[in-house]
Amino acid sequence: MLIRIEEFYDRLNRIGGKILSFLLVLMTLNVFFDVIMRYFFHNSSVGMQEMEWHLFAVIILFGVSVGLLDEGHVRVDFLYDRYKPKTKAIINIIGTIFFLLPLALLIFFGSFDFVYDAYSTGEISEDPGGLPYRWIIKGMVPLAFGCLVFSSVGYTIKNINLYRKYKAGEGLDEASSLGEVK
Numbered sequence: 494m495l496i497r498i499e500e501f502y503d504r505l506n507r508i509g510g511k512i513l514s515f516l517l518v519l520m521t522l523n524v525f526f527d528v529i530m531r532y533f534f535h536n537s538s539v540g541m542q543e544m545e546w547h548l549f550a551v552i553i554l555f556g557v558s559v560g561l562l563d564e565g566h567v568r569v570d571f572l573y574d575r576y577k578p579k580t581k582a583i584i585n586i587i588g589t590i591f592f593l594l595p596l597a598l599l600i601f602f603g604s605f606d607f608v609y610d611a612y613s614t615g616e617i618s619e620d621p622g623g624l625p626y627r628w629i630i631k632g633m634v635p636l637a638f639g640c641l642v643f644s645s646v647g648y649t650i651k652n653i654n655l656y657r658k659y660k661a662g663e664g665l666d667e668a669s670s671l672g673e674v675k
Contacts, residue, residue: 495650495653495654495657496654498647498650499647499650499651499654501647502562502644502646502647502648502650502651503562503647503651506558506562506563506644506647509555509558509559509640510559510563512555513552513555513556513559516548516551516552517552519548520545520549520552523541523544523545523548524545526541527541527542527545539620539621539622539623540618540622540623540624543618543620543623543624544624547624547630550630550633551630551633551637554634554637554638555633555637557637557641558637558640558643558644559644561593561641561644561645561648562644562647562648562651568588578659579655579656579660581655582652582653582655582659583652583656585648585649585652586649586652586653589645589648589652590649593641593645594642594645597638597641597642597645598638598642600634600638601635601638601639601641601642602635604631604635604638605635607634608628608631608634608635611627611628611631612628612632616628616631
């Protein structure tokens with residue numbers, strides 16, 4: 494049962510990664526267009542410049558969730574790499590439950606007022622020609638941290654499955670990394 498749940502989270506993670514890849518291409522095209530307009534035609538759009546930052550923020554905010562399930566997050570590897578895979582799984586489970594989830598939930602619930610204030614005041618860009626509806630980009634904060642909470646559940650299940658495999662002694666190589674075992 495937990496294996497199927499892990500596969501579900503993995504599929505969603507792959508879809509999220511593809512969407513972020515598409516957004517990265519859009520951001521690259523946006524930057525390219527802005528540079529061409531600025532340096533060759535001496536014309537620049539504040540809205541296009543703000544869109545670069547908005548796309549960048551979305552990629553980073555949601556990329557954290559994709560990076561977590563892909564084991565691309567930051568940790569103290571010089572210590573972590575020396576542990577056996579079963580110990581790594583325990584560290585990942587404890588770290589997720591006691592450190593990642595509380596912080597992600599704090600930001601998730603704490604950011605609703607931030608978004609509501611921007612929406613209720615009709616906040617727009619301070620720059621002439623800037624983007625309206627600032628609440629949309631601010632709304633990405635609780636949405637991204639909601640995705641991080643969702644991904645952290647998948648990451649915990651993945652590590653529970655790894656722990657169970659190593660505990661059961663299914664002949665897995667103790668030297669293999671967590672990311673290589675499916």
